[in-house]
Amino acid sequence: MGNFENDEASRARKLAKRRKTNLVLNSLITIVLLLIVFVTVKIFFGDGQSEAEKSDAVVVDKQLDSEKADVDSGNKDEEEAKVEEEKKDASDLEEESENEDLEEEVSEPTITEGGSSPDVKQTIVNSDWQPVGTTQTGEHQAVYDSASVDWQEMLKAISYATEIDVENMTVWFLGNNGGPQSAAGTVSDKGGGPKYRVAIEWVDGEGWKPVKVEELKPE
Template sequence: MKNDFDNLNEGARSRTRAKRRKTNLILNTLIVVVILLIVFVSVNIFFSNDEGAADNSNATAENEKGAASSDKQDNKDNNGSKNADEDKNGEKAEQSDEGSADDSESAEPEDNEDLGDPVVTEGGSDANVKQTIENPGWQPVGTTQSGEHAPVFDQNSVDWQEMTLAYSYATGIDKNNMTVWWNENNGAPNTAVGTVSAKGSEQTYRVAIEWVEGQGWKPVKVEELIQNDKR
């Protein structure tokens, strides 16, 4: 009877141990699964952070690159606009210079080389004339005046300046290096006569000119004087 009881206790203990081992196995398995899950989640979080940082870094780099490219393009556009403005300003300045040159040239006579041979005769209108020079090729010197013309013998007038240009043209003396000793009417409407010489020179000329309507003053004759009678 006792042996049967012992056998029953032994069987109960065996079942309890088996159940305990099974429980421990389940618990250990769960622990391993939990640890694996923790590791898996940690790895995912770690790599996700790295990828996010890398993406942010790449995005920042791309943005900086784009900004640099944009700035470079803006600078290029600004330089292009500046160069275009400078070119336009240069063209305007050049056109202005050309216009000024054209205006100046409009009042300048043609080159003396195109005038032909002058006719030179001894003496002239009085005893103080050494020789008289006339040239059929002389042309009007041009004018900026319009409307009805009457000679104006005022040194500050446009008409006076155009008269001195005609004297310079006829004598070959640079108007900026010419002294006008006398300038007056020559006895008829729209005529004038002036006594001129180069600065510092004793050689003096008396120049007769006449007005050509719309074209300016034209030399008629030049008399080379023996001495300056208007000094």
């Protein structure tokens, strides 16, 4: 009877120990499973969120770059427009200055009745007339050829004195006026009006200069 009770007690202790061991093992297995689930969720959902955040960051960067490019482009356009406006203003001022200089040069002419021949209605002289400039260099010799630079510069001087634009000018005569550096031309406006006989002289390094304009009587 005593041995039986001892065996029962021993068996009970073994069962209790086995249950305790199983409980510990089950607890450990549960913890491991939870860790596996946690890591799995972290890997998939955490990375997904990270990628989404990265994607959002890239989109934001692109938007910022685009906005910056638009701003830079707008500023560049404004600067270019401002430069063009300043150039135009400078050009207008220069043109106005040139026109004022020209007006001063042709101001207060002296006009007298008649002239060097009976067909002259009146003679116009202006001491403010200046040489019209030249692109020619070296020793000058008058060239009466319509294709020459000298011819074109003669017409420029005649236009300056008569205020008839070269493009609207009819040239009736252009030739020597009694000296190697003296010429005369008879011209009129293509649109009509009086004829003018203009005497010009060459100034070394400065070009042809008007010296006298004679308005001719109608034929």
